[in-house]
Amino acid sequence: MPSSFKRPDWEQAPVVVIGAGLAGLTVALQLAERHRVIVLAKRNADEGATAWAQGGIVGVLGDDDSVDSHVRDTLDAGGGLVDEQTARYIAERSAQAISWLLDRGVAFSPDPTGPLGLHLTREGGHAVRRIAHAADATGKAIHDTLLEAVAQHPNISLRARWMAVDVITSRHLKREEPTRCYGVYALDIDAQRVETLHAGAVVLACGGAGKVYRYTTNPDTATGDGIAMAWRAGCRVGNMEFVQFHPTCLYHPTDRSFLISEALRGEGGLLKLPDGTRFMPAHDPRGELAPRDVVARAIDFEMKKHGVDHVWLDASHLGEVFLREHFPTIYARCLALGIDIARQPIPVVPAAHYTCGGVVTDLAGRTDVPGLYAVGETTYTGLHGANRLASNSLLECVVLGRSCADHILQSDPPANVDAPDWDESQVEDADEQVVIAHNWDELRLLMWNYVGIVRTTRRLERAWARIQLLRGEIDDYYANFRVNRDLLELRNLVDCAELIVRSALMRHESRGLHYSRDFPDALPVSFPTILGRAAHSRERRTDRQDRPSLFD
Numbered sequence: 001m002p003s004s005f006k007r008p009d010w011e012q013a014p015v016v017v018i019g020a021g022l023a024g025l026t027v028a029l030q031l032a033e034r035h036r037v038i039v040l041a042k043r044n045a046d047e048g049a050t051a052w053a054q055g056g057i058v059g060v061l062g063d064d065d066s067v068d069s070h071v072r073d074t075l076d077a078g079g080g081l082v083d084e085q086t087a088r089y090i091a092e093r094s095a096q097a098i099s100w101l102l103d104r105g106v107a108f109s110p111d112p113t114g115p116l117g118l119h120l121t122r123e124g125g126h127a128v129r130r131i132a133h134a135a136d137a138t139g140k141a142i143h144d145t146l147l148e149a150v151a152q153h154p155n156i157s158l159r160a161r162w163m164a165v166d167v168i169t170s171r172h173l174k175r176e177e178p179t180r181c182y183g184v185y186a187l188d189i190d191a192q193r194v195e196t197l198h199a200g201a202v203v204l205a206c207g208g209a210g211k212v213y214r215y216t217t218n219p220d221t222a223t224g225d226g227i228a229m230a231w232r233a234g235c236r237v238g239n240m241e242f243v244q245f246h247p248t249c250l251y252h253p254t255d256r257s258f259l260i261s262e263a264l265r266g267e268g269g270l271l272k273l274p275d276g277t278r279f280m281p282a283h284d285p286r287g288e289l290a291p292r293d294v295v296a297r298a299i300d301f302e303m304k305k306h307g308v309d310h311v312w313l314d315a316s317h318l319g320e321v322f323l324r325e326h327f328p329t330i331y332a333r334c335l336a337l338g339i340d341i342a343r344q345p346i347p348v349v350p351a352a353h354y355t356c357g358g359v360v361t362d363l364a365g366r367t368d369v370p371g372l373y374a375v376g377e378t379t380y381t382g383l384h385g386a387n388r389l390a391s392n393s394l395l396e397c398v399v400l401g402r403s404c405a406d407h408i409l410q411s412d413p414p415a416n417v418d419a420p421d422w423d424e425s426q427v428e429d430a431d432e433q434v435v436i437a438h439n440w441d442e443l444r445l446l447m448w449n450y451v452g453i454v455r456t457t458r459r460l461e462r463a464w465a466r467i468q469l470l471r472g473e474i475d476d477y478y479a480n481f482r483v484n485r486d487l488l489e490l491r492n493l494v495d496c497a498e499l500i501v502r503s504a505l506m507r508h509e510s511r512g513l514h515y516s517r518d519f520p521d522a523l524p525v526s527f528p529t530i531l532g533r534a535a536h537s538r539e540r541r542t543d544r545q546d547r548p549s550l551f552d
């Protein structure tokens with residue numbers, strides 16, 4: 001493929017940030033003083049997990065708190081797999097992160113007597129109150145503020161409804177050089193055209209992969225695109241078996257899933273059986289405030305034991321005034337569904353919530369491919385280990401988003417190259433779009449049934465076999481038909497499903513969020529599961545020769 005070198009220039013080669021959640025917006029704002037930045041969001045810019053975050057963001061701020069204490073809690077929750085250096089790096093910068101958000105105008109819930117004038121709440125696994133929040137809609141307060149700043153910044157171009165398909169690496173240029181990232185192929189959804197975006201650096205900030213499960217607290221954006229794109233580009237991926245199930249998702253037979261924040265338990269909410277008795281003390285001395293893996297497994301156990309569809313979360317004793325003030329969103333949403341939480345318990349079930357694993361990065365967001373960075377839920381940085389501590393995720397987005405931008409600011413732009421344009425000359429429109437919908441449903445259901453909170457080797461192997469069948473169909477579709485968002489997301493989901501199951505099969509123990517009935521104990525020594533290039537050489541190369549992308 002011909003390639004011509006041009007003058008290296010950040011103007012010609014802007015940074016492309018894929019994702020407009022907290023990770024992507026932080027990187028963009030921090031970069032924009034010196035570089036032109038393009039931010040892509042595959043749906044409307046206000047859609048994503050960030051805007052849905054409820055409980056809050058960790059800030060080590062109080063007189064009763066310390067970096068050591070936060071690191072200890074993160075290590076305890078993480079089941080022996082947290083990288084202490086990462087945890088300390090992030091904890092040490094949490095106060096700066098909160099100040100950075102305050103400086104941008106985020107309106108956290110105030111408390112004149114609190115540190116920085118903020119009210120701090122508490123969640124499971126935290127020794128003290130250290131969660132800064134905006135009532136129970138923290139994510140929306142943060143996201144709206146940063147989105148506004150991004151929209152007004154002259155150096156940032158925000159492109160909503162643009163979906164990254166794959167990153168462009170040396171392989172697309174047919175170069176023998178060590179691989180590097182040069183840009184991204186992105187689908188302009190409204191124009192139905194795949195464009196080539198040249199970039200000095202690409203940042204994957206695409207969020208997690210919760211949609212790979214049938215029941216999830218996650219928004220529709222969470223289809224693991226960043227993880228799948230990085231994997232296809234040759235990056236290592238770590239700890240994908242550790243999918244966090246949030247213990248308390250609202251159970252409602254028809255309504256779309258809705259989280260009942262852990263902060264409700266932090267403020268005194270109690271989990272109960274249908275007869276009104278508490279069950280958490282029998283599972284863990286920390287009761288309702290045990291780490292999430294423990295609480296989710298306890299609920300799963302009790303639901304199966306009693307043959308019930310959900311358990312109850314009772315916050316009625318906290319009183320209407322308190323609940324309305326601290327949990328206005330949850331209060332209103334439940335009331336709209338006929339549940340008055342000041343008078344009735346809330347029916348809750350666990351649901352897939354957070355992808356603890358992801359693209360392996362260092363503390364500057366660097367992946368294995370030079371020029372390709374990753375930040376936020378897309379990554380595996382070592383912070384979350386085998387189970388994420390509540391409210392550490394938003395913090396990671398801000399702290400590592402800023403370090404990622406700082407690293408890019410210090411680096412030279414690469415020489416611009418001419419990457420081949422996307423070639424659709426030999427594909428046609430999909431004949432049966434419904435097949436894609438069926439594959440979506442099948443994949444998500446099998447992940448829920450076979451790769452859930454409690455696993456067995458046999459079930460994982462069943463899942464693996466079915467995923468291979470689905471993969472064949474999806475690859476075939478991808479190779480022969482014009483791409484659209486549903487197909488691209490399905491292709492990413494099946495990659496993530498495969499990574500989760502492969503990682504789960506490799507872990508012959510139970511640890512944190514990965515519980516196997518065949519290996520119920522933890523091994524004396526713990527290792528992360530890192531899948532790399534060797535594991536990644538695939539016989540299947542079903543892609544069309546002429547379509548620039550796909551697998552190394």
Ligand code: FAD
Nearest residue numbers: 019020021022023042049050055056164207376377391394
């Ligand atoms: P997101 O905020 O999910 O943003 C992803 C972005 O990437 C979106 O803009 C999306 O459109 C875009 N994108 C994805 N793929 C592509 C593509 N191929 N092309 C273009 N764009 C793409 N964490 C906490 O710390 N505290 C909390 O209180 C908390 N509460 C939560 C409540 C809920 C209901 C949920 C679901 C999660 C919660 N979390 C919480 C987790 C936290 O919200 C997320 O981990 C965090 O917001 C992830 O931020 P992100 O920027 O990585 O991704």
Ligand code: SIN
Nearest residue numbers: 054055261262390391
């Ligand atoms: C919640 O509010 O329960 C979610 C917090 C988190 O996921 O960190």
